Amino acid sequence: MITLTRPEIEALIDRNLAAEAIEAAYCALSSDQVTLPPVGHIPFPGTDADCHIKAGYIHGDPIFVVKIATGFPSNETQGLPNGNGVSVVLSAQTGAVRAILHDEMRMTDIRTGIGGAIASRLLARSDSRKICIVGTGIQAREQVLAHAALLGPGLSFQLWGRSPEKAERAVFELSKEAHITVEPDLQTLCETSDILITTTGATAPIIKAEWIAAGTHITAIGADAPGKQELETALVAKADGLFADFGPQAIDHGDFSSAIKAGLIKPEKIHDLGAVLTKQVSGRTDNTQITIADLTGLAVQDIAMARIVLDRIEAAEKSGD
Amino acid sequence: MITLTRPEIEALIDRNLAAEAIEAAYCALSSDQVTLPPVGHIPFPGTDADCHIKAGYIHGDPIFVVKIATGFPSNETQGLPNGNGVSVVLSAQTGAVRAILHDEMRMTDIRTGIGGAIASRLLARSDSRKICIVGTGIQAREQVLAHAALLGPGLSFQLWGRSPEKAERAVFELSKEAHITVEPDLQTLCETSDILITTTGATAPIIKAEWIAAGTHITAIGADAPGKQELETALVAKADGLFADFGPQAIDHGDFSSAIKAGLIKPEKIHDLGAVLTKQVSGRTDNTQITIADLTGLAVQDIAMARIVLDRIEAAEKSGD
Numbered sequence: 158m159i160t161l162t163r164p165e166i167e168a169l170i171d172r173n174l175a176a177e178a179i180e181a182a183y184c185a186l187s188s189d190q191v192t193l194p195p196v197g198h199i200p201f202p203g204t205d206a207d208c209h210i211k212a213g214y215i216h217g218d219p220i221f222v223v224k225i226a227t228g229f230p231s232n233e234t235q236g237l238p239n240g241n242g243v244s245v246v247l248s249a250q251t252g253a254v255r256a257i258l259h260d261e262m263r264m265t266d267i268r269t270g271i272g273g274a275i276a277s278r279l280l281a282r283s284d285s286r287k288i289c290i291v292g293t294g295i296q297a298r299e300q301v302l303a304h305a306a307l308l309g310p311g312l313s314f315q316l317w318g319r320s321p322e323k324a325e326r327a328v329f330e331l332s333k334e335a336h337i338t339v340e341p342d343l344q345t346l347c348e349t350s351d352i353l354i355t356t357t358g359a360t361a362p363i364i365k366a367e368w369i370a371a372g373t374h375i376t377a378i379g380a381d382a383p384g385k386q387e388l389e390t391a392l393v394a395k396a397d398g399l400f401a402d403f404g405p406q407a408i409d410h411g412d413f414s415s416a417i418k419a420g421l422i423k424p425e426k427i428h429d430l431g432a433v434l435t436k437q438v439s440g441r442t443d444n445t446q447i448t449i450a451d452l453t454g455l456a457v458q459d460i461a462m463a464r465i466v467l468d469r470i471e472a473a474e475k476s477g478d
Numbered sequence: 479m480i481t482l483t484r485p486e487i488e489a490l491i492d493r494n495l496a497a498e499a500i501e502a503a504y505c506a507l508s509s510d511q512v513t514l515p516p517v518g519h520i521p522f523p524g525t526d527a528d529c530h531i532k533a534g535y536i537h538g539d540p541i542f543v544v545k546i547a548t549g550f551p552s553n554e555t556q557g558l559p560n561g562n563g564v565s566v567v568l569s570a571q572t573g574a575v576r577a578i579l580h581d582e583m584r585m586t587d588i589r590t591g592i593g594g595a596i597a598s599r600l601l602a603r604s605d606s607r608k609i610c611i612v613g614t615g616i617q618a619r620e621q622v623l624a625h626a627a628l629l630g631p632g633l634s635f636q637l638w639g640r641s642p643e644k645a646e647r648a649v650f651e652l653s654k655e656a657h658i659t660v661e662p663d664l665q666t667l668c669e670t671s672d673i674l675i676t677t678t679g680a681t682a683p684i685i686k687a688e689w690i691a692a693g694t695h696i697t698a699i700g701a702d703a704p705g706k707q708e709l710e711t712a713l714v715a716k717a718d719g720l721f722a723d724f725g726p727q728a729i730d731h732g733d734f735s736s737a738i739k740a741g742l743i744k745p746e747k748i749h750d751l752g753a754v755l756t757k758q759v760s761g762r763t764d765n766t767q768i769t770i771a772d773l774t775g776l777a778v779q780d781i782a783m784a785r786i787v788l789d790r791i792e793a794a795e796k797s798g799d
Contacts, residue, residue, distance in 0.1 A: 158580055160481060194518035199535050199542060201570060202513070208573065210544055212531055214520050221520060223531055223546050225566055227573025241573045245546055245564060249522060252529065252548025252562045257578050259479055 159256040159470055166260045167267075169469045170462070172306035176271050178461035180434055182215055183275070186403065186457050187431025190216040193456055205230050211456040214249060220467060221249050222460045226262060238262070246463045256467055264466070268458040270299030272402055273376045274307040276450035277352045279433055280400060280440045281374035285351035286312055289340065291364070291387070292356035293318035293327045296378050300354045305335045315340040315350075319357075344368050355379050355387040366392035371445040380412040381453045388412045388449070394421035397446035401427050402455050411451040427451075480577040480791055487581045488588075490790045491783070493627035497592050499782035501755055503536055504596070507724065507778050508752025511537040514777055526551050532777040535570060541788060542570050543781045547583060559583075567784045577788055585787070589779040591620030593723055594697045595628040597771035598673045600754055601721060601761050602695035606672035607633055610661065612685070612708070613677035614639035614648045617699050621675045626656045636661040636671075640678075665689050676700050676708040687713035692766040701733040702774045709733045709770070715742035718767035722748050723776050732772040748772075 161169075185191050197210035206229040214221035226242040233239055244264065246256040258264065273296075277288070288304050290297050293316070301314055314337035318324035324339045331337050340346040347353055347368035355364060357379045366389045369375070375396075379387045393399065393416035401407035404427045408414055416422045430450065433440040441448050482490075506512050518531035527550040535542035547563035554560055565585065567577040579585065594617075598609070609625050611618050614637070622635055635658035639645035645660045652658050661667040668674055668689035676685060678700045687710045690696070696717075700708045714720065714737035722728035725748045729735055737743045751771065754761040762769050 160578070192520050192523070194520055194531070195516065197515035197518055197531065197533050197544075199513050199515055199533060201535065202537055206573060208533075208542070208544075208568065210515070210518065210531060210533055212518050212520060212529075214522065216523055221529070223518075223529075223544070225544050225568065225575075227568060229571075229573040232572055235572075237572055237574075241568075241575065243566060243575045243578075245566065247529065247546065247548060247562075250550075251553055251556075251558055252527060252550040253558075254546075254562065254564045254580060257481070257564075259575060 158254050161256065161258050161466070161470070163259065163261045163263050166258055166466055167263055169466050170267055172267070172271055172303055175268065175462060175465050176275055176307055178465045179268060179271055179458050180275055182457035182461040183402065183429070183431035184435050185215045186455070187429050187435055187437065191457055192216070211459060213456040213460050215457060215460055218249055218460070218464065220246050220255060220464055222246055222463045224456065224459045226265065244459060244463050246467055258463055258466060264459065264462045266295050266299050268462045269296060269378065269454055270303035271307070272452050272454065272458055273300045273354060273378050274303035276376045276400065276430055276452060277304060277354070277374060278307050279430060280398065280448040280450055281352045282372055282441070282444050285374065287350055288312055288314050288352045288354065289346045289350035290314060290316045290354050290356065291343065291346065292379065293320065293323035294356060296356035297327055298331060300356060300378065301331050301335050301337060312336065315346055317341070317343050317346045352376065357387055358385060359387045360385055362386050362389040364388045364392060366395050369447055371447065373447050374441070375449045377412045377449060377451045380410070380451070382410055383414070386412055386415055390416045390419055390421060393449060395447065396449045398441060398448040399427045400430060400433065400440070400448065400450040402430055402452045404429055406453045407451045410453045413451050479575050482577065482579050482787070482791070484580065484582045484584050487579055487787055488584055490787050491588055493588070493592055493624055496589065496783060496786050497596055497628055499786045500589060500592055500779050501596055503778035503782040504723065504750070504752035505756050506536045507776070508750050508756055508758065512778055513537070532780060534777040534781050536778060536781055539570055539781070539785060541567050541576060541785055543567055543784045545777065545780045547586065565780060565784050567788055579784055579787060585780065585783045587616050587620050589783045590617060590699065590775055591624035592628070593773050593775065593779055594621045594675060594699050595624035597697045597721065597751055597773060598625060598675070598695060599628050600751060601719065601769045601771055602673045603693055603762070603765050606695065608671055609633055609635050609673045609675065610667045610671035611635060611637045611675050611677065612664065612667070613700065614641065614644035615677060617677035618648055619652060621677060621699065622652050622656050622658060633657065636667055638662070638664050638667045673697065678708055679706060680708045681706055683707050683710040685709045685713060687716050690768055692768065694768055696770045698733045698770060698772045701731070701772070703731055704735070707733055707736055711737045711740055711742060714770060716768065717770045719762060719769040720748045721751060721754065721761070721769065721771040723751055723773045725750055727774045728772045731774045734772050
């Protein structure tokens with residue numbers, strides 16, 4: 158049994174290799190080649206803490222994964238991270254435990270970034286160069302790193318945050334990794350973007366329909382739970398193409414839910430990334446369309462991440478590294 | 479994060495301490511002080527292998543547990559154990575991973591034995607001395623060890639197995655731990671027992687109603703999945719008291735299910751061990767009653783086992799051992 162810590166795991170992840178594995182996982186999901194039991198949830202009575210248990214098996218894979226993720230908001234008062242977790246990787250041939258990936262949520266952050274960049278690469282205009290980020294948190298950073306890895310070179314990034322100080326800090330920290338500047342005006346950021354990535358925890362829409370020009374692609378990451386919303390309902394209604402990592406989850410959790418509840422779009426209009434990747438449906442069909450990808454995060458991404466980490470460890474062991 | 483192997487875990491388990499913790503867990507379950515998400519199940523298409531994910535939190539505990547258990551019957555052809563698994567222990571205060579208990583199912587075997595001995599101690603006549611075991615597998619052994627620890631000294635054990643060779647071997651291996659002999663005739667075994675413990679994987683009843691004398695207590699362990707049955711339906715109907723570790727599960731999985739389907743008993747007749755322990759209901763009320771405890775195994779037992787292992791490790795660390 159291999160046990161790896163967060164820095165060891167991080168050092169083994171190549172975002173382009175991970176993107177290949179995650180794309181394959183999206184395709185498996187859209188081809189009914191995945192077994193995913195319902196997510197287990199443990200709330201802790203009298204607190205706002207909880208634990209989610211996500212497990213799954215991509216048919217034919219040598220491994221399967223059980224990911225345990227905790228969220229304890231009160232940790233912040235003790236200077237501890239809110240989120241924590243571990244993935245258990247087991248052999249799909251013998252059931253033996255192959256690895257404990259004690260990543261403390263790091264793989265989740267990275268795979269969420271990669272999911273966003275996969276969506277942008279698949280759905281944005283091929284001449285997209287200006288990538289605009291709304292938000293200053295961990296996903297603002299991860300989206301820049303993943304887009305730079307998957308869509309670069311030649312990209313320019315702009316970032317807006319509600320707090321100018323946090324925006325400056327994020328841009329400073331990312332400046333070694335990408336060509337990035339702060340844009341102080343959200344409307345200007347939205348109006349001038351080729352690809353707009355929203356990563357906030359907003360519970361009321363902050364992106365207006367009238368700000369989004371023809372040809373823009375939006376990857377919406379922030380709204381990952383019921384009650385969260387970043388995009389105006391009118392913007393979702395106006396878009397030419399609506400996509401999700403997994404439609405049923407986006408309908409329940411994400412930015413598309415309020416547009417569906419308002420009767421402005423039909424759930425059938427939403428297509429999965431895996432269905433586009435496997436050419437069951439089209440993505441963008443011309444350069445004037447507005448496309449939106451609403452991503453809420455999937456267990457198949459976690460499986461793919463665990464597999465590439467394990468593959469690299471085992472390759473290193475075989476070569477005697 | 480502490481990581482323990484199977485022999486390390488086994489060395490830390492004291493069956494009497496574990497029984498205290500498991501009894502407290504049964505009581506918590508019967509007092510609605512437990513959060514148990516539905517069991518996650520991953521079958522592996524085209525094989526008879528599967529994985530179960532059981533998680534739970536006993537309110538007020540410092541920890542909670544996610545147990546991952548796999549069953550791969552084809553492992554036997556390669557000389558590997560069929561069952562495998564790991565328990566992840568997390569802090570209920572911070573969500574951090576406290577321990578990885580890589581017990582390869584050993585804790586499950588031990589806690590199943592202890593559950594049986596708790597039921598026998600709670601429900602059998604107080605003058606019970608002759609304990610008879612049906613079966614020769616791991617649970618036959620675990621039940622002897624747990625009953626010897628919890629009900630001894632002064633007990634005598636007899637064991638019957640379909641294979642006389644396997645019965646002789648089991649008795650030989652257990653003879654250091656208990657006063658035990660083989661009984662070659664199943665009917666005699668049943669007729670002369672104070673406590674009868676059934677541990678086979680039988681799918682048709684092997685214990686006849688007419689063999690069971692007044693005053694006998696039966697702990698039925700073997701029937702832990704739909705389709706398994708060790709006790710004649712008429713025996714279940716004839717018993718004065720019916721008990722389970724968790725009634726709804728016993729009704730679905732265990733020996734009581736066929737008596738209910740035949741309309742011979744009502745589900746309300748079945749009481750949980752926790753309800754007896756907390757004196758919400760009576761157990762045995764006189765020495766002539768036949769009592770049956772049908773045990774199918776619970777996640778709260780796994781939580782209790784993980785907690786006593788962790789408690790002992792931490793006590794040893796504090797004392798500088």
